[in-house]
Amino acid sequence: MDTGKNDISGWLVRRASWHLWAALGVVLGAAVLRTARVTSDGGMDNAIVVRAARTWLAGGSPYDDPHFLYLPSAVLAAAPQALLPVSVLRVLVPVAVSGCLLAGWACALRLYGVPLRSRCAVLGLLGSAACFAPFGHLLLLANWTATAALALPLALLLAGRGRWTAAGVVLGAAIALKPLLAPVALLFVFARRARALAALVLVPAVASAGAALLLPDPLGFVTRTLPFLLRGDDGFVRLYEASPAAVLPRLGVPQTVAEGIALLLCAAGVACAYLRWHGPGPDALRLAETAAGLMLSAFLVSRPSYDHYLLVVVPLLLAGVPYAGSVARTPWFWLALAPQLTGLSLPYLEPPQRRAFKDAFTLVTLAVTVARHNVRSRLLGAPATAVAGKVTMNGDPAF
Template identity: 75%
Template sequence: MNKGKCDISGWLVRRASWHAWAVLVAVLGACAAHTVRVTSDGGMDNAIVVRAARTWLTGGSPYADPHFLYLPSAVLAAAPQALLPVAALRLLVPVTVTAFLAGGWACALRLHGVPLRSRLAVLGPAALCAGFAPFGHLVLLGNWTVTAALALPAALLLAGRGRWVAAGAVLGAAVALKPLLAPMALLFVLARRPGALAAMLLVPAAASGAAALLMPDPAGFVTRTLPFLLRGDDSFVRLYEASPGAVLPRLGVPAVLAASLALAAAAAGVGAACLRWRRGEPGPLRLTETAAGLMLSAFLVSRPSYDHYLLVVVPPLLAGLPYAGSVARRPWFWLALVPQLPGVSWPYLEPQTRRAARDCATLSVLALTVARHNGAGRTRKGPGGVVAPRREQGSGTSRVPWRAGRVYRAR
């Protein structure tokens, strides 16, 4: 056995000391406390949803605000926040967003069978908070992307344990709050799980349909929001969009060519994700890498597409680091994240309005890396380079025996 390959897996899954946990609490607490200190309403993006809910409670249309891009069910979900004082939101929203991100990381770890008391459990969120700018941006904005960051690994965890219908219901609930995870419907098509697909479609349809009947303009999402999303002509939003179709025209590339390149890249990513599902053995890596390929492909063409969308796919991929065959072991995975290092000034990209170029670079390189990895068709190995038995790869209700530590841990 290659000792070099085993060492990293064994080191990551060993139990973390209390000092490490203290550092993690301090880092996450500082991030949330900073947001409490510099914001007056808990975050600009969350304030948009809360303002829409307040408008609805006073008899107005939430879709009068063109920046409210959510389904009608999100209005009802935000109504409790609309009843709270602003001072309470200022404290509760950053703490809740941070807790949701931590919960998503915990689900990603359990999907891969990594103990929650391991070193990786501590290093992952600490590294994302301190070294990955979108983490801080998401907490600062209070964007509802955090619901997808929690729902995706939770749904994959359920699917890995054979509870596909429950996984579909979780994704459907997330879509009802924000339609970000809609591309995940293709995963249920690939897995031939019609029950899960039906649950994913029916939950948001029922929730939004019922909520729309309570709105002064039941078709507001269709008549106002969808045209706004299709046009993508908002000057403020365009400055922060990370998709190639939005960034390349700002660099002089014709808009038609930019859109064509983004569409071709997205199609290639979807094709590679399909190959990953069909060629791969059942297990957590198959679920995670297929889902990441589908979501990154959607981010390449979606309008808008922001840097914090990356937090939907990066943590589940990072949680697979102990596996020798995971995409997180590829150098380009880490190189793709370099532009998101906080505090680094990049030439000609110093202004905040040019940040989208860095976000586009990260998104494009990460999507290419995952697509190339998915399309390679290589045998995926278990932790430490050992090919895990079929029952130990999460194909059903069984899990990789990380807790015992005897199978893959280096000595």
């Protein structure tokens, strides 16, 4: 009788897992098809980079467009897209973006030792795709943040296995495409990995310098893009920025005071990340929570700073939920994400120009939550265990 019950239970579990994967396929497929249908070129942000590449191929400077905020190496990386028909890009780009997010989630799971075929794996991705608004925004915009969402967990996975130099190369390649992950260089400083840090710096430096020599305006990034980023004076872009330096002035706070608050929060976050790295706990948690603390600290002061930047950090933290000592087990983590639930309506914040206030709440709350958790982890330790290569919860197998 017991054997029969076990067989039935196993059959139900397998059936449930199959249905979850089928649901995930439907959600991702629908999101890709919707993006292909409503966009004419695969996504507005990707189109900016592709347009810059087309300008370069035509003999012009890609930095004539003030919204092209990438290093020169990104121009060469986008050149193959510039040669493709728009009808192909409409389908290829959303597929590539969703592929980056899927691969990044898989790397985050493997960092923690979570099986890729587990219910936790499929439920986490299904919940993100169906319920987390920045996921849909990133897919719709096709922003190159998707490359960072893949590169960061992949680099941490390599570092967790002792391959720090390879991790530096991966991060350097991602920075060459978009400089979003530059703050993670501090993790290599904390870990005293000089060779890996050199790889992280040299890869984008060499790639960008070589690409710049092929442009009609080799110093365009320095003379045009950097001043634009430092000033942050684009009135249209500012409406969608989530950093306190951009949001607080809209509430009447003087710009200088807002920037000072953002800098103080950033410095405190970096200090807490340093404490987390030198604290106890499994290597996976130390790597992920230190890197997340550094990235969130940077998002507090970076201009611009958008809601889809959260896709670099949130999946990395969410994948650690099987560990009893992870930040994803704290209620404040989920409270921070609540405003980003798809379909949740908040009074006065629904117009697109006001959603930055919701994004700022999520960013600041999540940054403070991770910083507080990093300090507590240093003081109290991380009570997670791993037995026979599988994550466990309170001594019982989680999967």
